[in-house]
Amino acid sequence: MSADRIAVLHAIRDDRPGNAGAIQRERLLAALRALGSLTTFEASRYLDLYDPRARAMELRRAGHGILTVWERERTECGAVHRLGRYVLAKAAKP
Secondary structure (H helix, E strand, C coil): CCHHHHHHHHHHHHHCCCCCHHHHHHHHHHHHHHHCEEEHHHHHHHCCCCCHHHHHHHHHHCCCEEEEEEEEEECCCCCEEEEEEEEEEECCCC
């Protein structure tokens, strides 16, 4: 993962502080709009989302077209994990 990508995620996190579900949804949606996609690992680690799956589900219920694409990724310790990558297919109409 590039340092630029991490910087974007950290900026989104820092611009939207707090742990409320609504704030976490804002962070996830902002990241999807800025980057097009992100993994559950990125959302958890760099956006400070405790459960990215729940936030993605809530955004879907609000009308956002968020797809999940499954990937395998090696972590720092060398283990391979199956991760979901969220892709913003279409934003909800205001």
